[in-house]
Amino acid sequence: MTTSIGKRELDDAGRALLKRSTRGREDFEDLVVVPVFAVIVALILGALIMLATGVDLPTIGKSFVALGKGSVGSINALSETLTAAIPLVLAGLGLGLGFRAGLFNIGAEGQLLLGGTAAVVFSFTFDGLPFLLLMPLSLLAGAVVGALYASIAGVLKATTGAHEVISTIMLNLISYQILNYLLRQPYIQKEGRSDPISKSVPDAGELPRLLDWIDPNLRVHAGLFLMLAAVAVVWWILFRSKIGFAFRASGENPDAARYAGIKSGLIIVAAMGTAGALAGLAGAAQVLGVLDRASPGFSAGIGFNAIALALLGRSHPVGILIAGLLFGGLEAGGRQMQVDAGVSIDLIAIIQSLIIVFIAAPLLVRAIFPWGFRKSDKAAGGSQ
Amino acid sequence: MDVELRGITKRFGPVVANDAVNLKIKGGEVLGLLGENGAGKSTLMNVLCGLYHQDEGEILIDGKPVTFAGPGDSIAAGIGMVHQHFMLVPVFTVAENVVLGVEPTGRFDHLDLNTARKQVREINDRYGLEVDPDALIEDLPVGIQQRVEILKVLFRSADVLILDEPTAVLTPQEVEDFFEIVKSLRDAGKAIVFITHKLHEILEISDRISVLRGGRITGQGDPHELTEAQLAEMMVGRPVSFTVDKTPAQPGRPMLEIKDLLMMRDNDEIAVDHVSMTVNSGEVVGIAGVQGNGQTALVEAITGLKHASAGSIVFDGDDITRASVRDRHRRGMAHIPEDRHKSGMIGNFSIAENMVLNSYYDEEYSNGAAVNWPHVAETAAAFCVDFDVRTPSVFLDAGNLSGGNQQKMVVARELERETKLVIAAQPTRGLDVGSIEYIHKRLIQSRDEGDGVLIVSSELDEIMGLSDRILVMFKGRIVAEFDNTGGKADRNAIGLAMAGATKGAAA
Amino acid sequence: QVTDTGGIDDNSFNQTAWKGVLDAQEKLGVEGRYLESQAETDYEANVNSLLGGQCDVIFTIGFLLGDATANAAKANPEQKFSIVDFAYDPTIPNVLGQVYATDQAAFLAGYLSAGMSKTGIVGTFGGINIPPVTIFMDGFAAGVGYYNAQKGTSVKVLGWNPESREGLFTNNFESLDDGRAFAQNLYDEGADIVLPVAGPVGLGSAALADELGTEALKIVGVDADLFFTDPEKKHVYLTSIMKRMDSTVYQVIETTMNGNFEGGLIVGTLENGGVGLAPYHDMEAMIPDDLKAEVETIRQGIIDGSIKVGG
């Protein structure tokens, strides 16, 4: 049948359908009130835990001051916060994209390790290239290797249906061994060392520090721009691009996507690859911007924290950015807390988890604090 | 046992699904409950069976008010419901499904499956259900699954049986058998509520009829005094035409030619057994057959979802046996899938997004690598207007639409473009008469514009009403072909062929 | 003080160094702070955090902090640093390296173990294959070899091959359970004395020895005298190879307070008491007197240079 669609004038009835529901109090509560509330309650509970373990009140006060000081209280604090956020956000973006495509990728840790290692190896192999070439190409090497490593899980799932949770857990465990092995190879191992540690990144390969003209100890580096660009790009991919539409469609309903002619196998591999590229970039940014070399376990759990981050950010790029800044701030502030008040930095992990609980379970917040929040209609609605 | 519903009101957020409904159900009687999609029939019955709790009103059994905290209570009170969507655990056996919740047990909570099997067989024999208690549900055709649902209710010795659209997926023969079962239950003194969209069924089986519209009871009546047209008008609020108005077909060039097609199932059984057939432009070909005889596999082969093991498929002169789903779609093949919830749409996507689910990559809707969302939204709005999809906004999640509107959305997506061949599988399953009328009209319109149309349906009426030519599938083969110009095909012969009668009998 | 990943309460490495700070707190009235590293990525950040903390001297504990310390020292020439287990070559003016000739003490332990082993097999395993760890294993193996040469026996050392520089490593300094499993593995292969060189991981080995009974399996402790720092399992320790970081750290603090801080290197040896073999404590009665005497002779021999430990 032939219906010309082209540019068609909409009648009133049609135009009426283009109304979007406006954001109301509900969104305000979801996006602002609940998170602020979550942070405050988590901090209070953190204080209670300190009390319970015999920390006295003045020290608790001191530790919260230190937490604030260490995360946003000075240029150095801000710099540390951003430095910590960069790899978290990059890896988190990859995971979030994967979640949207229906892939529960636990493998960011391994992708990050191998991507970072590739960036280091590339940079000292092509030492002598000018900065404008070496640095971007090293980053690219990290992204490519991360993508390839993640694609293993993607290809296995696409061709044999192997569950990506298992294969990415296994790939993580394998990556530690690959890294240990590589770091002992004469080509990669630092001269004169018997422990597994790589050669250093040449200066032209490094992500330059942004604020070292103020103080050489300020570690925030050009990876910051990479992170912001990645947020924008991932947002565009997910919500504006064709491939992103296919990602989301097969994530939401793989069957319908298949019926619509979207090739699920390709999508799985592409989504895994993109996620791996971002994790690889996170690793590359970490070695080129902060660590200067690869050593065993240099990922330091970033790949796992990024899972929490992506979930907290509801797999939305902007959410992930905000969550990443929050986590980065807590990490930097936690360090200060341990120095100033002698409270173990492990408290930060407790606070982080409590924040996630309260943000991810608004029903819980409403159950504990019924006043002030709208009567939740959503609670009664739901499926069907 | 008599049940009375008084002033039942049930809201879902802002939606009032039932609005002060009064209803009486009596033992030894079949009450037919009618209503458009979304009228609130299922909701009302879910309240009665304890799954939902009413916001207002009360339920009386034999005059005494009762409250149900959950389905357990209503089962204990003797009420059993066969739900519109099957409530069977696919990986359990028939016996396990039937006894679930009232299991016979031995010591240490041990599940006594032998007793369960025996009890299932007893009921089987008493009502002539003929179901193998050890078969896995997922291996059974839907007709048999329907019987398992009834077994479940009978097993709990329910006195009130609620049957929510039980015949939607049955073939004519199965419906006849099913009515025998219902009648014997009624004669045994049970009260039965029967919900359906098929007016002739309700006239045939009910003793009393109630009609719901917009959550309220809008009519009551005696099936012996009412006609289908009157019922339809009570349901929809306007006169409805039942016959599909169409001119004789003008078949043109062959649009789809299938030669010697062989399809295998995952378990290595043959699903489609060397089928050859042709669909010409400008004609509607209907495939009749009991579910499980290979129609699904045939459609999957034509649309490219599964690859053929042997044989060829030619579409408008080009061999597409190996072409991808997208390629076929791009060449002008439209596919209205059998199960819209599962494979036709994405509930969490907006209507606009669903409208371009299989064409978002088209130049029409994209700028380079990006999707042109404003244009998509406008087009979707235009489609909604064209196909009477009722929604406040195209940015709403499609999952919020009623079943009929969802199907209209899918049909709009498939037909609102340049098409040459339309494959429609069960295009009106579960829809009310108003929606069915509309979709049928659109399919005929496609034919009149020169498309080839292939309709697969287990609804013999639908096949008879729409098709110019009818093929009957049985055990993976095309066993008979009928010319249906002017509706002249022999309904009985088709039914017999569907049941696998020999050629001699069918002729 | 910035710790390595073992944590301040590891019963050996970090804890011993921290003890030096605590001693100084008590006797010299200084104030000490510590910052635990969770992972290798923290080193630099942690050192930086302490920079802002106006410390007189910052101790970095562990070979792995070598790079981070050097960078920080170069960026902050005013700040005094001291690092345990790392010798810079060339030296950095504001960093004092503290290294230990642990192999000297380990040699004694190896000789003692060889003398005490009933099965003729002793075992060792390490945390990671880095010099401060393998130096224990080298000395231990050399001590066993010396015993074999002296007595004409063939006591075997499992878990470390000084030539190929390969051996048994847990690849972490954390998992106590690995410590138990590795010791069990060595025990299954016949070892009745095990030297775990992996910080707290060795506590897991001690738990196994406790369960099997000290007749079947004895443990040689490292870093501190584990008889005191692991009092619950004190009976399983044959002896400990002590690396007196507490004493060198204390010395560094003392010299700093006196204004005599100088960059460079101090080396702990048997001679200056920077390393040593712990007393036998509960095992005293079990060890034959002539073996004790021989160990003492060797000790003197090492100090006066008549016995070469390395090579």
Add this chain to the structure above:
Amino acid sequence: MTDVTETSIATQKIETSRQRQSRVVGILLIALALFVVFVFGMGLSGDATFRLSRPTDPYALPNLVVPAGPFTYVAAALLGFLGARELIRGGTRWTSLSLGFGLAILVFAFLVWATAGKSFSLTGMLQATVVRAMPIALGGLAGVLCERVAVVNIAIEGMLLAGAFTGALIGSLLGGWGGLVAAVLVGGAFGFMLAALVVTYRMDQIVAGVVINLFVLGLTSYVSSQVFSEFRHLNNAPVFRAVKIPLLGDIPVIGPMLFNQNIFVYGALILVALATYYLFHTRSGLRARAVGEHPRAADTLGVDVYRTRYIHVTLGGMVAGFGGAWFTLGSVGRFDENMTGGRGFIGLAAMIFGRWHPVGALMAALVFGFADSLQQKLALLNTPIPSEFLSMAPYIATMIVVAGLIGRARAPAADGKPYVKE
């Protein structure tokens, strides 16, 4: 009506999926045979000695001495035979079995190759296999209990850690049994918490699991560095020792493996048996599985979906708490930060590998345990293969097996989906 001409039944041969699988397996087995010959067999000499008894055993078995060179050829021949059989008589029922058998032969050939001219204690390795497998098996079993009622439990790792911590703390105060009970209760409490978050507060199941992991890791690490470092006596619990079962424990090889272990090993084996009986042979088990497959159907039949989920997730937490106590009360008596070291995630893998079946999870855990203990032995044997490759071998094997054999294994249908009444 026109009759349709009969199409003749297909005479051409169509390859079925089973035949395809046989072909792949056959080729793989033959490739392995060649691998064994050319990589292991070439120039191999000496005997491989596997010690079966320890000096202390009552009935000493002689050592198992295998002439390495000839053995590899026998192994290769066996592999070749299995492969050829699959290729020629493809499509029979024994494909998976052949593959499993072939892999076992490969592992043994590898062991012989690595041990040629040396010796090690096979019994010790097998005993270690069982020991190292138990926390993984218990983690997997916890996962099975949760996922059978459709709650994905990523938090197994955290529950193990919580069990380990509680075992150490309460064990130090009240003794081993007190610690054990407390660990089980605390594991259950975290299970209950997970259930509350996902069932009542409808938090995403993965988020809730990740959060519990983070919380437990933070809390236990915090307390251990803040409190345990100061009060050492709070972290010094007694260890449950191995209890030898009379007679059975004296059987060579099998005895030490199965009948001379601590209560955690016995407990895990009993729990696996109980869970199997419970899930597949009792009324409550049937209901639980129904809740996992089709919660609405279960609900319409009066099964309380929420309650069922609460109960089973709590039970799963208790099992994980028990498994966690192994790290402290069953091993070293002390808690240490993050001492579970990802074993909970491997448990999750074991659950999937084991097809959501308790016995399957146990078997998968044994594979991991075997790889773990094998690797330690190989480090002592000084094989020329870099130890990293040995370490990753089991993980690679797991991926291959998951991809090849159970790619299509099905999780409970409602797994991970919240259930909303009304």
